[in-house]
Amino acid sequence: MRARAKNVVWLVAMMSWLVGACSTDSGVQKIPSLSVSIGLAGQGGNAYSPTKTYSIPAPDKLQGNASFTEVTYYNIGERGMNLVNVYIAEGSNPYVELLWAENDPTGESLYVSGSPVLSCHPNLSSVSDPALLPPARDGSPTCSFPVSMTAASADSNSYGRRKFWLKYTFDIETQEPNTSPVKLVAQIDWKEDSLTQEGVLVIDFDVEACTGNLVAAPSQLDFLAATPTSAEKLEICMINEGCADLEIVSISLQNPSPGEEFSLEDVPPPGTTIEPVSINPLAQECFKVRYLPQDGGKDTNFVVIETNDPKTPIKTVPIQSDSCIESYELTHTDQVDSGLVYMDFSSVTFPDSQDKIIHLLNTGQCPITLNEVAFQNLNDFATKGGPFWVEVRKNGSSIGFYGKPGAPVANKVVLQNQNDALDVLVHFQPIENVEVESTEVILKLKNGGGKAFNESIQIQAGDPVGELALAPPSLGGSSILSQLWFYSEQTEAKMGELTFYNYGLAPVTVTAVTMDNGFGQPPQDFSLVDDGNAVVDGNFVEQSIDGFGLVNLTVKYQSVSNAFKSTAFLYVWTDEYPLGGGEKTPYVVNLTGFAGFQKILPIANAGDPANYQGVTAGTTITLDGSGSQDGDAEIFDTGYQWWLSAKPAGSAAKLNKLGGALETLKTDLPGTYRVNLIVFGQTSDSTALYSAPHSIDIIVQ
Structure with a gap:
């Protein structure tokens, strides 16, 4: 919560009302001059009219149901003076009290935690006007009056001063409103030809009523x-x-x-x-x-x-x-020549090399900036090079390089106007006896409004390989692990869906899916659901997943054991991680089910499909899960599990991410993309709760 902004009025009075100058044979004697400033604590300003009434602000909930008004008395004359008394007069608002810091004339200690700020009440026997007697406050500390205030220096850079505060405390929930005014009385004296001269200043304050702000x-x-x-x-x-x-x-x-x-x-x-x-x-x-x-x-x-x-x-x-919405086309050599969504260098072997071109065209009215080119999983690419380097070109001229040792590094390139374009030449030359893995070339871009975004194109180099990943994404961000949560009010069945992705180009074969309770025994409460394809008669059927393809699997939870909480593990075995052999462990999915669960679960909302009507292939869609509801758990800022469970055949689109309410999906082919969302959070007693998945179909033209 932010502190309230303080609008401050400073009032300075050159008090010529003090008992007039005393005449002597040598002329007019110089007497003290009293200046007073009034304003909100910690602020200051200019002169005021002595006939004006000033305001004490209403209490501030952010300051403990209190407000603080500074009142500072200055001696700006050439003769010393004493503050004999400063007090709140009888009949003033009972919720206002006077504070001071006895050993701190500047008053800075009010703003220091644990400062010795005291309630200030005068020596009643010295009050000059009985009509202004303050109310008796038994047991309150008394200010050490009189307070000496030295004369101003000859250059007026220093002067005697004493700061006080009017503290107005009021809690509308427990106290009756009271906006009666306040009179603040100051008595001073000074010596004039061995005689004590006296003066009194009364400042009137209104008290603001409590209001909403x-x-x-x-x-x-x-x-x-x-x-x-x-x-x-x-x-x-x-x-x-x-x-x-x-x-x-x-x-x-x-x-x-x-x-x-x-x-x-x-x-x-x-x-x-x-x-x-x-x-x-x-x-x-x-x-x-x-x-x-x-x-x-x-x-x-x-x-x-x-x-x-x-x-x-x-x-x-x-x-x-945003000042501009980017519009552009991104194409590459293999897409134009062969219709591939990826760049294919798989036929290139040492010592040969090959170049391919990425073409970026600004099709809108707003500028697009290429900040950098990078490669996935090649963190030292820009400085150390490797099998890849890139050259950025515009209008046929080289702008510079990334990843080419000894070559000048490319500066940022701006496509300012519609039809401005640039090329990124991707050079691949295998290194002898070094295995090359698939990667992605990433163009780091920025639009005219300053928003950063990336475009990436998958690259296949060396022998094609498959890459299995599981969804929903795990809490740790790993694509190897996943988890499903089930909640039933009694013993009714609940379903959960897993998606197996192949992020590589070569097929991946899922040879088996098994489950146990963690002790080598089949789980009582979890089973696979027949779909006529991946599961038949409760048993998994071997699946070959093509490059960029996916397969879905449905898991059922139904409490047969009558346990409130059941857990199990689902194992995914592949040709790389074979069942019953090899040193590598399988992919693991944690399964957790609750029976007789009474809390209100969060509700996921992946958005309205109507918002995406007319989307064309190549468009990057912003998904919006902000319509999700908390239930008994407050959804975490990063408690949004997004993934795809269907996409057009041949599409390389990816979405398998743990993140926030807004997420992006880059489409590449016409067809239907099924987006899924699970949200999760934590209750006041630290119980984690997960929603059921919500799915929407986005039809891309």
Whole structure:
């Protein structure tokens, strides 16, 4: 929670009201001059009118139901003086008290934790005007009056001063409101020709009533991830930092219109009569703003929040889109010549080499910057080189290299305008007696609004290999392990789906899938579900998964043991990790089931398929799981498991990631992509809860 912004008024009075100058034979004698400053604690400013009444702010919930108003007395004259007494007069607001730091004239100790700041009450016997006697406060410490205030230096760079604070404490939940005013009295004296001269200054303060105080967080929304085919949603929270309830009367867009690209969610539509929403002090209510751009231009608007906050009844929150939405085409040699989604160097052997071209074309109105080119799993590629290096070219001229020892490193390249283009030449030369593994070339890009994003193209070099991965993704981010969670209210059956991916080019054969309870025995409560393909009569049938292909497997949990919690392990055996032989262990999936479970589970929401109508192959889609609901568990910021369980034949699209509510999917072929989402979080008693999966089909043209 942020601290309240402090708007400060400083008041300085050159007090000529002090008993007028005394005449002597030598002329007018110089007397002390008293200056007073008043403002919120820690601030300062200019002169004021002695006839003005000043305000003590309402208590701040963020400062322990209190507010602090500084009052500093300065001697800016050429003769010393004493503060005889400073006190709050009788009849003043009982919730306001006077504080000082006895051994700290500058008052800085108020802002130091554990500082010796004392309640300050005067020596009553020295009060000059009985009508101004302060209320008796038994047992309160007494300030050590009189306080000597030295004369100002000749250059006016130093002067005597003493700082006090008016502390206003009030809790609307336990105390009756009281806004009665405050009189602050200061008595001074000084010596004039051996005679004691006296003066009194009374400053009047009004006390502000407790009200709600609206703070909108964030104070501005910047949409960076939306595209014409994928909406982005951002949240605004209305926080009450006042000391009384805040009423939200209405929330609207300043410039609504048919087909507006900005819209409000969780908010009644314009023209709807609603009861005001009440927000308690330090509580908050949130809503979402949705943005779906219709073109590549910049869009702006304002969210208007109307409240009963007397100081700021109308709060506006600026909202704006990214200045540009990127539009581009990315092609490569093998895609153009052979229709391959990957770049194929598998026929190249030592000592031969081969070059292939990646072509990036800006098809929109907004600039695109190529920041860097890298390779997956080749962390030292840029400096040490290896079997790959790349050259960046624009308009037929070399910009520089990545990964080529001794060659100049490429600078950033900007495609400023529509039809600007660049080429990335990928050079491959095998190293003798060094096995080459498949990798990805990664183009690190940035759009005109400063948003960074990557484009990657898979590369096959050397002998084709298969690469098995499992989904849903594991909590540790490993593609080798996965887990399924099942919850039933009684003993009803629950289903969970696993997806086996082949991320490589060569086929991968899953030879067997087995399960046990961790002690070598078949599990009572878990079984495989027949699908007529991978599972028949409860037994797994060997599956060969082509390059970039996938296979799904359904697991059933039903409590036969009547145990509240059951666990088991599912093992995936392949031609590389054979059942019953070899030194390598299989892929492992943890299975956990609960029977008689009563907590409310989170609900996953992978988004609305209607948001992706008209998507064409090659588009990068932003997936939005922010509509998921917590249940009894608060979903973690990174508690979103995204994966694909169906895609067009031959597609190299990948999605198997543990991350946040927003995720991206790069499409490459026309057809149907099935996106799955599981969300998870933790309850107040630290119980982990997982949702059932939610799936949507995105049809790409």
